[in-house]
Amino acid sequence: MCLKPIKWIERGGFMGDGKINSSVPNQQQPLPLENGAVSSSPDVQAPKQKNVEKHQTAAGSKYASAPGGPSHAGSKIGDSKLTGRLREAQISATLRTKANLAQSVAGKQIGTLDKTAIVVARDHSPAGFKNRYEAIALARGLGSKNAAIYQDSNKRWHAIETNVPVGNKGVSNNLQYVGQPDLNQWNDLKQKAADAKRQFGPQDPRTQDAYRNQLAAALGVDPSEINIIRNEGDKPDLTKINFNPRLLKLGNAGEIGLDKPAFVQVGPTELGFDNPYDVISTTLHEETHVRHHDRANELLGEFKKTGQPMDKFKGWVEGQYKANKISVEERETTIGAYEKRTGPTEAASYITGFMSTFAMDRKDPLLEKLLYSNLGQAAIRSPLSDDFKKELMSRLEKLYQGLDSNDRQRFDAAMTRLKTDPQTKNTWLAKFQHN
Numbered sequence: 001m002c003l004k005p006i007k008w009i010e011r012g013g014f015m016g017d018g019k020i021n022s023s024v025p026n027q028q029q030p031l032p033l034e035n036g037a038v039s040s041s042p043d044v045q046a047p048k049q050k051n052v053e054k055h056q057t058a059a060g061s062k063y064a065s066a067p068g069g070p071s072h073a074g075s076k077i078g079d080s081k082l083t084g085r086l087r088e089a090q091i092s093a094t095l096r097t098k099a100n101l102a103q104s105v106a107g108k109q110i111g112t113l114d115k116t117a118i119v120v121a122r123d124h125s126p127a128g129f130k131n132r133y134e135a136i137a138l139a140r141g142l143g144s145k146n147a148a149i150y151q152d153s154n155k156r157w158h159a160i161e162t163n164v165p166v167g168n169k170g171v172s173n174n175l176q177y178v179g180q181p182d183l184n185q186w187n188d189l190k191q192k193a194a195d196a197k198r199q200f201g202p203q204d205p206r207t208q209d210a211y212r213n214q215l216a217a218a219l220g221v222d223p224s225e226i227n228i229i230r231n232e233g234d235k236p237d238l239t240k241i242n243f244n245p246r247l248l249k250l251g252n253a254g255e256i257g258l259d260k261p262a263f264v265q266v267g268p269t270e271l272g273f274d275n276p277y278d279v280i281s282t283t284l285h286e287e288t289h290v291r292h293h294d295r296a297n298e299l300l301g302e303f304k305k306t307g308q309p310m311d312k313f314k315g316w317v318e319g320q321y322k323a324n325k326i327s328v329e330e331r332e333t334t335i336g337a338y339e340k341r342t343g344p345t346e347a348a349s350y351i352t353g354f355m356s357t358f359a360m361d362r363k364d365p366l367l368e369k370l371l372y373s374n375l376g377q378a379a380i381r382s383p384l385s386d387d388f389k390k391e392l393m394s395r396l397e398k399l400y401q402g403l404d405s406n407d408r409q410r411f412d413a414a415m416t417r418l419k420t421d422p423q424t425k426n427t428w429l430a431k432f433q434h435n
């Protein structure tokens, strides 16, 4: 087998990692949590490399996601097409936390349309999401005509597929069909954006609008739901998805650390806007960071009510975990945010990305690269606690147990590569063993 060094695709990470628009020196201050991990990150332990940060994924049918581009303009790493569908059980497992034990809506009747009962065929996020856009990104990435989001009675949003396809038509406030991206429409919008960029320049409002239209089309939302950060220094909209024309990464999630704003922003990289699933994947990845971040701040709020000084916070979070009130993922990502470390949130995102990659079209030439890339990105994240490593490895093993023999071979090939590649052979994930 050939083990020539792979160029990893990077999707962005948190802000503290750096590199937003390196060509714009005095940039907007909060640098977001990127989408695109960054090799300068303190969490990255491996040698310098080009990372492919593949986001969580989604992927639907014939498009690919060529993830992340590095934040530096011009470096196009990967340009192929992927395809795929998420494997719901696997992905949803990663999204569930003890603190968010909403009930799955799978199998439930949630409405009627033309006298036909609308039933949730699959719930891809049983625990639900607080943030509607995270559900949209996950649902939209399924590549299913029946993809929808649904808000349960606890106000949590689920990414679902129903038994009744209705395109993009909304049915009620609680249920919204998101369907799948329309490639023809996408290609048309992509052309318009390229034309506008050529004709007016990248920072012209008309060009910015053209990118916003692409972003909206990928996610199946109205363009008014996308906020454009028009000028340097403008504040992002924390409640929407932001398009930042000056962001050189695929995406970013705001500033790392507690009590800092977290938000999703997507940059106009060539790689990121190659096909709609790239945009979806980037958005989902960043939404995941934002979820970790918001949860960390929720916990911080609870802690503050106890009146204890901040130096007791970490111990308090540990205590919440021991009392079974939060998951190991929440504990790790919260302490990570407190200590300004992105390792835990990135590792979790990349593991999810790796898992979702199995849902993609296996004929795609980029697929193996992405598979390994996600795994490699997860592997170089540190420091992670032993029980979090164990948790992430157990997700992988659970995934493996559910794979068919072809996919098991792909899994093992990626893992073998990880264990032999000089960049990753000494990392925590290289210690993975099947049960």
Ligand SMILES: [Zn+2]
Binding pocket: 011, 012, 013, 014, 034, 035, 036, 037, 053, 285, 289, 346, 349
């Ligand atoms: Zn990231």
